[in-house]
Amino acid sequence: MFVLLNATNFIKSVLQYLHMGRLVALDVGDVRIGVAASDLMKIIANPVTTYHRSGDEEKDAQEIARLIREKEGELIVCGLPVAMDNSENEQTAKTRHFVDVLKKYIDLPVEFCDERFTSISAERVLIDANMRRKDRKQVIDKIAATIILETYMRKKGY
Numbered sequence: 001m002f003v004l005l006n007a008t009n010f011i012k013s014v015l016q017y018l019h020m021g022r023l024v025a026l027d028v029g030d031v032r033i034g035v036a037a038s039d040l041m042k043i044i045a046n047p048v049t050t051y052h053r054s055g056d057e058e059k060d061a062q063e064i065a066r067l068i069r070e071k072e073g074e075l076i077v078c079g080l081p082v083a084m085d086n087s088e089n090e091q092t093a094k095t096r097h098f099v100d101v102l103k104k105y106i107d108l109p110v111e112f113c114d115e116r117f118t119s120i121s122a123e124r125v126l127i128d129a130n131m132r133r134k135d136r137k138q139v140i141d142k143i144a145a146t147i148i149l150e151t152y153m154r155k156k157g158y
Helices: 002-019 055-068 090-102 118-128 133-156
Strands: 022-028 034-036 046-052 073-080 110-114
Touching: 002 055, 022 046, 022 055, 022 110, 034 090, 046 055, 046 073, 046 110, 046 133, 055 073, 055 090, 055 118, 073 090, 073 133, 110 133
Parallel strands: 022 073, 073 110
Antiparallel strands: 022 034, 034 046
């Protein structure tokens, strides 16, 4: 009986270890939210989608929570727009508020990551890829989320 219980506990431990979730990054804006996710091994950051906000914050949070669950997220990395002097501003407060609403719909840890220059970097990547301005607007937010996630993963040693 003792051996069987130990074997069962060992198998449960192995299965928990093998269940690897993804890191999911958000670039929260007033009009759109860019979403990116890591692979299961947390090696590569991939753009997922650009969610167009509905004007209903609760609905937006529910939809983002659904996307995170769909991607098997285990940690949310949210870009935090701070000023050049590291002070928080109106957009920082809006982002923090959205995360508070999001937490009502998904029970995952959230870490914030400085997002300064991510939109500029994303724009530069898309211009270098010869993407037209009209087309860039459709993907820039998910590219910015990808850059946020890459930055986070590099800082955390993934």
